[in-house]
Amino acid sequence: MSTVETPTPPTNALLASEQQSSSPADLARGYLRRLASGDIGSLPIIIGMVIIAVIFQRANSNFLTPRNFVNLITQMAGTTMIAYGVVFVLLLGEIDLSIGYVSAVCGVTVAMLLRDPTAGWQWYTAIPVGLLAVAGIGLLQGAIITLVRVPSFIVTLAGLLAWNGVVLHLIGSGGTVIIQDKVVVGLANSYVPPDGLISWILLAICLVLYAVLQFMRFNSRKARGLRPRPLLLIILELIVLAVAGIVVVAVCNQDRGVPVAGIILLVAVVLLTYLARSTPFGRYVYAVGGNAEAARRAGINVARIRIIVFIMSSTLAGFGGIILASRLRSVDTNAGGGNLLLDAIASAVIGGTSLFGGRGFVASAVLGALVISSVDNGLGLLNLSSGDKFIITGIVLLIAVIVDALSRRRQQQAGIA
Amino acid sequence: MSDQPLLQMVGVSKRFGAVQALYKVDFEVKNGEVMALVGDNGAGKSTLIKGIAGIYSFDEGETLFNSKQVHIHSPHASAELGIEVVYQDLALADNLDVVANMFLGREKSGAFWQLDEDGMEKASIETLVSLSVSTLRSVRLPVAALSGGQRQAIAVAKAVMWNSKLVILDEPTAALGVAQTRQVLDLVRRLADKGLAVVLISHNMYDVFEVADRITVLRLGQRVGLYNRKEVDQREIVFAITAGALQTVPGMTDNEHS
Numbered sequence: 100m101s102t103v104e105t106p107t108p109p110t111n112a113l114l115a116s117e118q119q120s121s122s123p124a125d126l127a128r129g130y131l132r133r134l135a136s137g138d139i140g141s142l143p144i145i146i147g148m149v150i151i152a153v154i155f156q157r158a159n160s161n162f163l164t165p166r167n168f169v170n171l172i173t174q175m176a177g178t179t180m181i182a183y184g185v186v187f188v189l190l191l192g193e194i195d196l197s198i199g200y201v202s203a204v205c206g207v208t209v210a211m212l213l214r215d216p217t218a219g220w221q222w223y224t225a226i227p228v229g230l231l232a233v234a235g236i237g238l239l240q241g242a243i244i245t246l247v248r249v250p251s252f253i254v255t256l257a258g259l260l261a262w263n264g265v266v267l268h269l270i271g272s273g274g275t276v277i278i279q280d281k282v283v284v285g286l287a288n289s290y291v292p293p294d295g296l297i298s299w300i301l302l303a304i305c306l307v308l309y310a311v312l313q314f315m316r317f318n319s320r321k322a323r324g325l326r327p328r329p330l331l332l333i334i335l336e337l338i339v340l341a342v343a344g345i346v347v348v349a350v351c352n353q354d355r356g357v358p359v360a361g362i363i364l365l366v367a368v369v370l371l372t373y374l375a376r377s378t379p380f381g382r383y384v385y386a387v388g389g390n391a392e393a394a395r396r397a398g399i400n401v402a403r404i405r406i407i408v409f410i411m412s413s414t415l416a417g418f419g420g421i422i423l424a425s426r427l428r429s430v431d432t433n434a435g436g437g438n439l440l441l442d443a444i445a446s447a448v449i450g451g452t453s454l455f456g457g458r459g460f461v462a463s464a465v466l467g468a469l470v471i472s473s474v475d476n477g478l479g480l481l482n483l484s485s486g487d488k489f490i491i492t493g494i495v496l497l498i499a500v501i502v503d504a505l506s507r508r509r510q511q512q513a514g515i516a
Numbered sequence: 517m518s519d520q521p522l523l524q525m526v527g528v529s530k531r532f533g534a535v536q537a538l539y540k541v542d543f544e545v546k547n548g549e550v551m552a553l554v555g556d557n558g559a560g561k562s563t564l565i566k567g568i569a570g571i572y573s574f575d576e577g578e579t580l581f582n583s584k585q586v587h588i589h590s591p592h593a594s595a596e597l598g599i600e601v602v603y604q605d606l607a608l609a610d611n612l613d614v615v616a617n618m619f620l621g622r623e624k625s626g627a628f629w630q631l632d633e634d635g636m637e638k639a640s641i642e643t644l645v646s647l648s649v650s651t652l653r654s655v656r657l658p659v660a661a662l663s664g665g666q667r668q669a670i671a672v673a674k675a676v677m678w679n680s681k682l683v684i685l686d687e688p689t690a691a692l693g694v695a696q697t698r699q700v701l702d703l704v705r706r707l708a709d710k711g712l713a714v715v716l717i718s719h720n721m722y723d724v725f726e727v728a729d730r731i732t733v734l735r736l737g738q739r740v741g742l743y744n745r746k747e748v749d750q751r752e753i754v755f756a757i758t759a760g761a762l763q764t765v766p767g768m769t770d771n772e773h774s
Binding site: 113319320323324325326377378379380382385386388389390392393394396397398399457458 | 607621625644655
């Protein structure tokens with residue numbers, strides 16, 4: 100108990116009239132207490148990113164350059180989009196191993212529809228058809244998992260094989276399908292012009308919108324007699340966001356400009372975060388992951404939530420597949436293979452989404468993907484063998500999962516105490 | 517305390533194959549009273565409760581709610597009448613905060629499906645304050661961070677928030693320490709004082725004598741006693757639980773009636 104506390108009035112601690120003080124010292128103390136109880140948030144990733152940056156920069160001075168930074172954003176875009184879907188599946192406590200080849204099915208479908216210019220397919224018809232096709236895959240897998248009650252691990256493992264086969268069939272013996280559609284290629288290969296003001300204006304709009312929303316919320320909570328978030332915290336958060344935004348835009352503008360793929364990632368993360376944190380659907384996803392029986396007794400249609408999440412995971416994977424195809428300007432028989440599946444799942448897990456369900460944030464997948472892609476990118480600059488790359492990526496993933504398990508145990512202890 | 521029972525069951529029976537789980541049981545609870553339901557394992561407490569909650573339907577007998585005959589065919593129908601059951605496992609999602617748990621499945625939302633977090637938070641606080649749940653620091657804590665007594669309080673508050681008239685508590689103090697048991701028993705008493713009908717299932721005679729107004733004793737699927745707490749002592753109740761007089765002896769029914 101701190102000495103500055105006023106004598107407790109005979110009211111309930113829940114009432115806003117008994118305000119908690121929010122001096123900087125109290126906020127800092129509260130933050131440390133949260134860390135100690137295992138609620139570590141994004142802290143390990145940020146520390147990890149700093150370590151990674153320092154190590155690679157010492158090894159190769161090309162790592163921390165505007166050029167490489169812009170490359171990094173376009174490299175991580177496809178994986179990150181897939182990882183967004185993984186977050187939702189993990190929140191349920193399930194897994195989707197098919198996303199790698201499902202993303203390829205979508206990429207290949209779009210590329211093949213656009214291959215023959217005389218067939219009349221445009222990007223705005225081909226992309227929806229590709230996404231619908233993979234949404235159907237998600238529906239199929241989700242229905243089998245939920246209605247037949249086969250573990251998602253098995254169903255999507257079968258999917259991993261089957262959709263790989265479908266990709267090989269679709270591409271056939273040709274080997275490579277080139278994409279020439281300007282819009283599709285532009286997804287991962289175009290940039291906001293670095294000379295003009297557009298990127299700065301966009302950044303300013305985002306920041307102002309965020310600030311306005313935060314202050315409106317602050318005022319409405321105050322007006323309704325609820326404890327608002329401390330003003331100091333809101334302002335600190337805004338400053339951090341503004342500085343981060345300014346640095347990102349400034350660095351990108353020294354090279355080719357802010358990648359369009361980065362903006363797509365940002366829009367997607369905002370929409371998906373809204374879905375996860377501010378709608379009944381998102382609440383149900385967390386509830387099913389936390390205690391499916393409680394969710395069922397609360398009248399939530401658990402089967403429907405599960406199926407929708409598998410549809411989302413396939414569809415977001417499909418979108419990621421289009422971005423990946425766009426970056427390479429083609430698809431080939433290797434599409435969806437290699438590290439893609441593991442990178443996407445690792446991004447979500449490193450971002451702090453628990454494999455045990457119920458805990459995690461969509462936004463943290465961006466941080467996770469940043470770590471994974473930085474390691475990939477940095478190791479690429481060092482000309483290491485792919486064997487070494489795999490080993491190092493594996494170790495990074497293992498550390499992330501260990502941190503998750505330890506913080507979870509810590510939280511359980513804090514919960515019981 | 518009104519004289520007409522809120523819930524009255526007359527001669528209800530339930531048979532599972534060869535097992536007669538309930539045999540012509542009468543049961544009632546009034547507004548503003550705590551009715552304890554006691555009995556040994558297998559006495560039929562759970563079957564009776566599940567019948568009231570709409571999980572089973574009875575084979576025979578009548579159920580009156582507010583003096584009107586009702587048929588409770590489903591949990592939904594039971595909730596519709598204003599009956600809420602707090603099961604022993606509480607059915608709370610540990611990863612969600614108190615507000616999210618209290619509104620789970622009945623969220624308020626506005627335009628663009630946006631959850632009305634502030635409205636739900638305010639309603640949760642009001643309910644908890646009205647029940648004098650005062651040990652909670654914040655309704656934004658995840659349930660995982662709460663003590664057993666606090667969780668029980670949240671589960672009860674969740675049940676009473678929906679204008680429920682009858683709250684059934686299944687062994688609410690079974691897993692709690694002394695101080696937390698005290699808190700929960702106080703809460704049970706307050707529910708009745710607010711005019712709700714409360715059914716308390718318990719094995720703990722101390723708890724029963726602490727808060728109950730009346731006590732129904734079941735033994736082997738039959739009601740062997742209905743007591744006014746003030747006119748009975750623990751020994752009599754224990755005797756009724758273990759050796760109360762049965763109307764019929766199981767295994768010697770019907771065909772022995774000549």
